[in-house]
Amino acid sequence: MALRSKHKDAFLKKHGVKLGFMSAFLKASAQGLSEMPEVNAFIDGNQIIYRDYVDISVAVATPKGLVVPVIRNVENMNYADIEKSLNDLGVKAREGSLAIEDMDGGTFTVSNGGVFGSMFGTPIINLPQSAILGMHAILERPVALNGNVVIRPMMYIALTYDHRLIDGREAVTFLKRVKSAVEEPATLLLGI
Numbered sequence: 001m002a003l004r005s006k007h008k009d010a011f012l013k014k015h016g017v018k019l020g021f022m023s024a025f026l027k028a029s030a031q032g033l034s035e036m037p038e039v040n041a042f043i044d045g046n047q048i049i050y051r052d053y054v055d056i057s058v059a060v061a062t063p064k065g066l067v068v069p070v071i072r073n074v075e076n077m078n079y080a081d082i083e084k085s086l087n088d089l090g091v092k093a094r095e096g097s098l099a100i101e102d103m104d105g106g107t108f109t110v111s112n113g114g115v116f117g118s119m120f121g122t123p124i125i126n127l128p129q130s131a132i133l134g135m136h137a138i139l140e141r142p143v144a145l146n147g148n149v150v151i152r153p154m155m156y157i158a159l160t161y162d163h164r165l166i167d168g169r170e171a172v173t174f175l176k177r178v179k180s181a182v183e184e185p186a187t188l189l190l191g192i
Contacts, residue, residue: 003185015080021135022058023082025110025157028181029133030054030074031188033108036174038166039159040107042128048165057106057126058086060093061115067093068126070106114138114155123160131161131171133178 004019011019033040033054041050054075057068069089074082092098111123114137123134134157141154157178161171181188 011080015083017080017083017087019079020083020086021138022086022110022112023079024182024185025112025133025135025178026056026058026071026074026082026086027077027079027185027188028178029056029108029110030077031181032174032177034075035177036170038170039131039161039174041165042107042130043162043165044128051107053107055105055107057103057109057129058089059109059111060090062093062096064096067098067103068106068109069093069098069102070104072105109133110135120156120158122158125160125162130165131159131174134158134160 004021004024008019011017037050038048040054041048043049053073055070055072056074057070059066059068069092071077071082071085071089077085089098089102092102106126106129108129109123109126109132111132112135113121113123114135118136119139120136121134123132125132136156136158138153138155140151142149143152143154144150145152157175159171159175
């Protein structure tokens with residue numbers, strides 16, 4: 001949140017789009033999926049198919065219902081590329097001009113129920129994908145910090161995953177990577 005607050009005006013001026021939270025979560029997810037390939041894989045019959053690319057489906061609410069367009073090769077994008085893609089797909093979704101190709105082939109989905117005030121939830125996997133990340137509302141909550149109770153903005157995230165392919169260890173490691181990259185984006189820049 002500090003990065004966004006500090007640079008949002010310069011980002012808008014340079015790139016022509018607002019710096020939102022989704023780019024941080026999509027970039028963090030792409031990194032986590034690259035590090036935990038099981039979460040980006042799928043089951044095809046008796047085989048596990050691993051992908052060497054990250055195409056993230058993003059749930060978008062429209063007046064006619066939910067659509068899930070895909071942002072392709074997120075692993076190769078920066079925040080500006082992601083925000084521009086989100087903006088372009090959002091416009092197409094609201095105008096009703098998304099093509100089937102825009103919604104086909106995602107390897108993983110991110111759903112942000114927090115925009116509707118959701119505090120908790122369990123998103124449902126978009127088959128044949130093996131996992132979906134659910135984001136929820138950012139609310140101020142009391143937390144313990146260095147022995148003191150302080151108020152901090154917090155968001156709960158949830159990963160629904162296919163347990164035939166992904167064990168708890170991989171799921172939790174993925175979630176911890178997303179959390180780390182969102183809280184400290186410099187880790188993505190430094191590759192740590």
